[in-house]
Amino acid sequence: MNVEHSENEGQKTDFREIATKIWVYTKKTMKWASISFVGFVIISFLILVSLKWVNPSITAFTLQEDWKELGVERYSLKENWVDYEEIPQNIKWAVVASEDQKYWQHPGIDLVAIAEAYQEMEEGERVRGASTITQQVAKNLFLSSDKNYFRKGIEAGLALTIDALWGKERVLEMYLNIVEFGPGVYGIGKASNHFFNKDAKYLKDEESARMAAVLPNPKRMRVEPASPYVQKRKDWILRNMMNLSGIAYYNYPEPEVVKDSVQTDSMFIFDIPFINRVEISGIGLSLSDARAVDKANKDSSKTDSVMSRDLRF
Secondary structure, three states: OOOHHHHHHHHHHHHHHHHHHHHHHHHHHHHHHHHHHHHHHHHHHHHHHOOOOOOOOOOOOHOOOOOHHHHHOOHHHHOOOOHHHHHHHHHHHHHHHHHHHOOOOOOOOOOOOHHHHHHHOOOOOOOOOOOOHHHHHHHHHHOOOOOHHHHHHHHHHHHHHHHHHHHHHHHHHHHHHHHHEOOOOOHHHHHHHHHHHOOOHHHHHHHHHHHHHHOOOOOOOOOOOOOOHHHHHHHHHHHHHHHOOOOOOOOOOOEOOOOOOOOOOOOOEEEEEOOOOEEEEOOOOOEHHHHHHHHHHHHHHHHEEEEEEOOOO
16 A cells, blocks of 8 residues: 555656646746747838838849749839839829828728728628738738738738838838839839830820739739730829829820701700700700819819918929
8 A cells, every 4th residue: 555655646646747847848938929029010010110111122022023034133212112202193192092092191001991992802792902001011021921810910910010111202202112023023123124115204194004904903904015904004094193193194085076967957866975964945945064064163173272281293
């Protein structure tokens, strides 16, 4: 009995020693894990702060690019970097009109757009893109294109921090210099030379809109030559650029007037898709001049509509 009792006590002692060693090892591991995590956060924060002034030569996306398949050597983004002051107004308005029309209002993420996208997903509809320009900057710089909630959560946190640290102008400069406009074509400086053989500051309105049109999928959409879809999207972007800025980036097509030989000389057929008023009187049919009305409205409301916006450009 005494021998069995001693053996049991010895086993208990061994278990206690093992449990104690495991606990000590766990505490040390947790301690170093905590230190490593805090160090990672501090280093990440310092990197984010430094990027307010330092232009990166690479991003997570350029590192993940298969340059051998493209048949192109990897290049430094700094080689074609365009400072904010040198970036033309039209490309700034184009990317805002295309990707993030509430860019100047939100703090880095658009909660309304996220809620609408989530509702569409719940209803089984085609989910629209809810990523802001700031979120795209965070994704391009540090993350990947994988679609999962964990990555989106990190992206949102980074976007809020970036927006608070850098300010809107630096975020937009960073975006235009790291975003992809075509397979292996990163940044506005590289893209303008690649597609139009000119510096970015000489980009025309139509060229800027075409470049912004391919941003949702630059691997498949073409800037030059532009597909019919890109052309259609370009016109949509130009109209939204005009709506957002108050600048006449889009010229509506001239109306065609065709006289019908069968009708009387007082009857005409007007092919004017944007007529906004039709009047019928005892004399006959009177169509208001849409361009004249539009010009009068612009002249009377230009101050209110344009000055009420925060035109940062």
